[in-house]
Amino acid sequence: MRIGLVGVGRIGAFHATTLKSLPAVEQVVVADADATRAELTAKELGLEFAPDVPSLLTSGIDGLVIAAATSAHAELIAAAVAAGITTFCEKPVALDLAETQRVVELVEGSDVPVHIGFQRRFDAGYQAAAAQVRSGELGFVHHIRANTNDAFPPPAGYIPTSGGFFRDCTVHDFDIIRYVTGREVVSVYATGANRGEAFFGEYGDVDAAAALLTLDDSTFATVSGTRYNAAGHDVRMEVLGSLGSIAVGLDEHTALRSVEAGVTFPGGEPHATFMDRFGPAYVAELTAFTEVVAGTREVPCTVRDALQAFRIADACELSRKENRVVFLDADT
Numbered sequence: 649m650r651i652g653l654v655g656v657g658r659i660g661a662f663h664a665t666t667l668k669s670l671p672a673v674e675q676v677v678v679a680d681a682d683a684t685r686a687e688l689t690a691k692e693l694g695l696e697f698a699p700d701v702p703s704l705l706t707s708g709i710d711g712l713v714i715a716a717a718t719s720a721h722a723e724l725i726a727a728a729v730a731a732g733i734t735t736f737c738e739k740p741v742a743l744d745l746a747e748t749q750r751v752v753e754l755v756e757g758s759d760v761p762v763h764i765g766f767q768r769r770f771d772a773g774y775q776a777a778a779a780q781v782r783s784g785e786l787g788f789v790h791h792i793r794a795n796t797n798d799a800f801p802p803p804a805g806y807i808p809t810s811g812g813f814f815r816d817c818t819v820h821d822f823d824i825i826r827y828v829t830g831r832e833v834v835s836v837y838a839t840g841a842n843r844g845e846a847f848f849g850e851y852g853d854v855d856a857a858a859a860l861l862t863l864d865d866s867t868f869a870t871v872s873g874t875r876y877n878a879a880g881h882d883v884r885m886e887v888l889g890s891l892g893s894i895a896v897g898l899d900e901h902t903a904l905r906s907v908e909a910g911v912t913f914p915g916g917e918p919h920a921t922f923m924d925r926f927g928p929a930y931v932a933e934l935t936a937f938t939e940v941v942a943g944t945r946e947v948p949c950t951v952r953d954a955l956q957a958f959r960i961a962d963a964c965e966l967s968r969k970e971n972r973v974v975f976l977d978a979d980t
């Protein structure tokens with residue numbers, strides 16, 4: 649199959665390489681608002697190049713991968729749906745809730761499959777955790793601890809079109825908590841701070857944050873994250889149940905060092921970026937997308953899933969700004 653890809657920045661260039669390696673993909677065609685960037689990437693990776701998005705959409709592609717800046721997602725999804733092209737779009741769907749809801753209505757009112765990129769759903773650890781929660785072997789889950797700690801911040805230019813820390817970063821934790829537990833979030837209390845470079849605060853954003861979520865079965869989930877974790881890219885989840893407790897992402901590469909005498913675990917090299925941490929998950933995710941394109945698989949993460957994760961992120965942003973508990977149904 650022939651796959652189009654819009655946006656060849658950090659994740660787009662990475663997805664282009666992954667797509668090229670998939671047996672189901674014969675050709676990858678790339679475009680970017682910065683045509684020179686797309687042309688250079690195409691040359692470097694041995695891909696086809698389209699000078700703009702309209703030419704990409706009419707170049708006979710079977711599926712489209714959107715990895716452009718978040719601010720462009722809604723418009724690009726709408727263009728792909730209008731052209732009837734099966735689409736994968738990086739999270740989040742849009743910068744605000746109203747636009748996300750418009751995209752959900754558009755996609756659900758069409759018959760075009762749209763898959764949203766929450767790659768943790770394709771990580772073996774999170775899948776095993778979900779299976780153990782669903783089987784009941786952990787008993788009832790009383791607490792979840794989830795974290796997303798980036799080793800270093802993105803460039804300043806990324807921040808104004810990112811949607812802010814909760815919508816850009818911990819939105820992954822919100823999605824995976826829904827996926828692992830099968831429950832919905834009822835209320836949140838969130839806070840954040842800008843203690844690193846000043847540009848976060850200048851755009852009204854934070855570089856570290858924490859949130860307490862209450863789920864509809866009274867499970868408590870704490871979510872924390874930072875853009876400054878020089879120890880390494882550290883993404884984990886603990887699921888604590890009445891009969892057993894498990895950890896996702898706790899292995900030799902975990903970016904933690906024990907201060908206990910004689911304890912050498914974890915002793916391996918910590919992950920540096922999300923590409924290292926989730927390499928196999930991205931391959932599995934895009935393989936799943938090719939199956940959606942081929943019509944052999946249902947969309948594994950829908951725009952409605954993305955809307956639910958976004959609502960949690962939005963509620964956290966409101967909670968942080970107003971310093972109060974936010975109830976998802978009443979307040980958002």
Ligand SMILES: NC(=O)c1ccc[n+]([C@@H]2O[C@H](COP(=O)([O-])OP(=O)(O)OC[C@H]3O[C@@H](n4cnc5c(N)ncnc54)[C@H](O)[C@@H]3O)[C@@H](O)[C@H]2O)c1
Binds near residue numbers: 654685738766
């Ligand atoms: N799932 C993940 O783990 C993950 C990780 C990183 C980023 N992301 C998401 O991927 C998206 C891109 O992030 P990034 O870090 O690669 O950003 P980036 O700034 O490195 O790259 C964005 C690219 O999009 C292009 N672009 C912007 N507007 C465009 C438009 N209208 N049409 C075509 N191209 C356009 C830019 O020129 C740039 O090349 C964001 O939505 C981000 O949330 C997801």
